[in-house]
Amino acid sequence: MRATVGTVAAGETDALGAFIGRLRFAGGAAATTALALGDRQRFEPPAGERPVVLHHVISGSVSLCGDEVCGIARTGDVVVLPGGGAHSVTALDGSELLTLTLRPDLATLAAMGGLPALLTVCCLSGGEPFVGAVLEQLVREHRGARAGATTLIDRLAELVLASAVRTWAEAGAAGGAGETESVAGRSVALRDPHVARAVEAIHARPGEAWTVAGLARLARSSRSVFAAQFRVAVGATPLEYLGRVRMDRAKELLVPGGPTVGRVAEELGYRSDEAFSRAFRRAVGVSPTQWRRDARPAPRIPTVTATVTSAPAVAAR
Structure with missing residues (x-):
């Protein structure tokens, strides 16, 4: 063919x-x-x-x-x-x-x-x-x-x-x-398999200490080329997208009866509870504790x- x-x-x-x-x-x-x-x-x-x-x-x-x-x-x-x-x-x-x-x-x-x-x-x-x-x-x-x-x-x-x-x-x-x-x-980056592999890795391991350089190596590309292609394909920088995925995962975990704020912070790769809380409040508008207090037990569809x-x-x- x-x-x-x-x-x-x-x-x-x-x-x-x-x-x-x-x-x-x-x-x-x-x-x-x-x-x-x-x-x-x-x-x-x-x-x-x-x-x-x-x-x-x-x-x-x-x-x-x-x-x-x-x-x-x-x-x-x-x-x-x-x-x-x-x-x-x-x-x-x-x-x-x-x-x-x-x-x-x-x-x-x-x-x-x-x-x-x-x-x-x-x-x-x-x-x-x-x-x-x-x-x-x-x-x-x-x-x-x-x-x-x-x-x-x-x-x-x-x-x-x-x-x-x-x-x-x-x-x-x-x-x-x-x-x-x-x-x-x-851009042909929309169908770039290397960018897609980086996206899959972020979703599979959001708590890993990802860097743009590390993701670029996974994508078999230079840092600058990867960063440009990723932004066109996904609509955000690699680290912005990583932050979105982490916050989405955090909101799923922060439910009554779920893991502690410290455990969630550790699972998602934050160095301290304070760093995680600041990032969460900046992205969501409330603290992790407030989110958990207002949340209802609604596990994500598997x-x-x-x-x-x-x-x-x-x-x-």
Whole structure:
């Protein structure tokens, strides 16, 4: 497939058209998921199956990571995992996600295998106005559960997938992987797997003594390049984002019956209770003790594991 995309770059668009025309699927599923900052959803395909998975970010921004691939997507972006492997989605802020899964036939599975493990298309609905309408109809069909919804979802999902592959191929032909701007005018850092790995590390270990230099090493980048890419991709500096994640975690822990303020401060990497209290008051507006006193025992929804099925999935909220 990489050779085919190269052919498209040379102007032979028939090759891409033939590839899209060969796409065949035997059903699928749709689900919408609402995620708060830091919420993580895990996707596991059934044993022996390799569905094509497509995520559309309805609102907010998310990080997606599989075994060896990572990416960041924001409102309007579409992410395709042609091999449909196990992966996780972590919300970088309050987000809503439409997830489509399609079961390819053997020929389609072989063709999709030539694509990258994770394919991100920035602002697909903005660059292809009809796709925006199709995505909106997909959400309506999923939520409405009307007669024939499953069949319509399958057909509409195929349209979105075909448009995503075409837009991705055209963007590669226009600029290539080394360009700093995407076809939609957004930085390629939005799909930078190294930035996504740093985001995943922050969420996994918010109490670690992270520095910009340390995160840059994890991202296999220089400090200055990493800091610039991170700000474009996430909308905050690395340390600002680390602070947001820590405060979000602190608010979850500071409930009646939960750990002490000192224990929370230690778990989140603060050198003293006083330093943690100052940071908390600055971010939240009240002291940790006041927050705990006003809080109600409301444990956070645990990590969700979604198993792909052939029937429309129930919206997770």
